[in-house]
Amino acid sequence: MLGYRHAFHAGGGADVLKHAILVFCLKYLCQKEKAFLYIDTHAGAGSYALAGGYAEQNKEWKTGAAKLMEKTEKTKQSEMSLALYDYLSYIKTPATYPGSPALAQKILRPYDRIVCYEKHPADFLLLREFLSHDCRAEVRNADGFEGLKSLLPPPSRRACVLIDPSYETQDDYKKTVSAVMEALRRFPTGLYLVWHPLFVLDDAGETLRDNLMALYSGNQCRVELITGDKRHAIGTKRGGLYGSGLVIYNPPWTLKAALEETLPFLTRCIGGDHAGGFQWIDRRNPAQ
Numbered sequence: 001m002l003g004y005r006h007a008f009h010a011g012g013g014a015d016v017l018k019h020a021i022l023v024f025c026l027k028y029l030c031q032k033e034k035a036f037l038y039i040d041t042h043a044g045a046g047s048y049a050l051a052g053g054y055a056e057q058n059k060e061w062k063t064g065a066a067k068l069m070e071k072t073e074k075t076k077q078s079e080m081s082l083a084l085y086d087y088l089s090y091i092k093t094p095a096t097y098p099g100s101p102a103l104a105q106k107i108l109r110p111y112d113r114i115v116c117y118e119k120h121p122a123d124f125l126l127l128r129e130f131l132s133h134d135c136r137a138e139v140r141n142a143d144g145f146e147g148l149k150s151l152l153p154p155p156s157r158r159a160c161v162l163i164d165p166s167y168e169t170q171d172d173y174k175k176t177v178s179a180v181m182e183a184l185r186r187f188p189t190g191l192y193l194v195w196h197p198l199f200v201l202d203d204a205g206e207t208l209r210d211n212l213m214a215l216y217s218g219n220q221c222r223v224e225l226i227t228g229d230k231r232h233a234i235g236t237k238r239g240g241l242y243g244s245g246l247v248i249y250n251p252p253w254t255l256k257a258a259l260e261e262t263l264p265f266l267t268r269c270i271g272g273d274h275a276g277g278f279q280w281i282d283r284r285n286p287a288q
């Protein structure tokens with residue numbers, strides 16, 4: 001089923017969390033000169049027009065990125081976490097919102113590589129057009145769950161992988177776990193970010209998060225941002241999202257301090273009925 005279009009959700013609270021952390025991780029990898037590969041298994045259209053397009057219908061960006069921008073307008077750089085400051089510097093224009101491929105495109109260096117998978121025919125064409133002038137980037141109209149393993153381990157032995165399915169079908173939950181297991185088996189030292197939803201009436205997101213946390217024995221963390229009210233179901237069978245999260249394998253060690261600073265700030269700006277949080281598991285260096 002390919003009914004999902006990310007344009008409806010562009011710039012919402014889930015994107016803010018995911019993209020702020022993605023920006024942090026990519027910038028961290030850029031601190032070392034050696035090239036790396038960025039893999040986006042579910043890449044979307046690349047960039048989204050906020051006015052007049054699909055994004056206009058739900059206006060999710062109004063309660064996410066736009067609200068954050070508004071609330072931080074008068075905040076000095078020194079009073080904001082560097083992670084958010086960096087993220088906001090990439091979403092300055094009010095007319096468009098950058099998806100994950102656009103952020104990677106802005107951050108990666110000339111000698112890094114980008115491989116994006118997008119299965120939806122229309123979003124694939126938009127993404128291909130969006131990245132068409134970038135010789136670092138390759139866009140594949142194929143299944144990202146399947147394609148991921150063919151890229152691992154990368155020749156440079158450095159990679160950041162974003163696994164960001166739409167979870168439209170139950171199959172996506174199983175495929176996410178299998179793809180992550182296979183990826184970690186082939187390339188256990190990669191930096192992986194796996195996004196998951198948190199639904200009001202369906203605990204599939206929480207179960208997936210717990211399964212993902214259980215399958216890796218190295219350093220990892222989970223991060224959640226609550227953007228809605230868990231007591232109030234809206235619309236769909238699953239009751240809508242009350243938040244979202246990421247499971248991150250081999251996170252940059254600097255991310256812990258960034259999350260301590262960023263999450264309370266984000267919660268104050270765009271948070272819902274209760275605070276999100278994070279859990280940091282440092283198995284290789286448990287004393288830290």
Ligand SMILES: C[S@@+](CC[C@H](N)C(=O)[O-])C[C@H]1O[C@@H](n2cnc3c(N)ncnc32)[C@H](O)[C@@H]1O
Pocket residue numbers: 002004005006018040041042043044045046098099100101117118119120123142143144145164165166
């Ligand atoms: C949540 S959106 C991606 C958003 C994007 N990563 C971002 O942060 O800007 C998920 C995308 O995955 C695509 N998709 C769904 N199943 C897929 C699959 N098996 N392989 C590749 N892409 C898929 C959908 O068409 C949709 O555009």
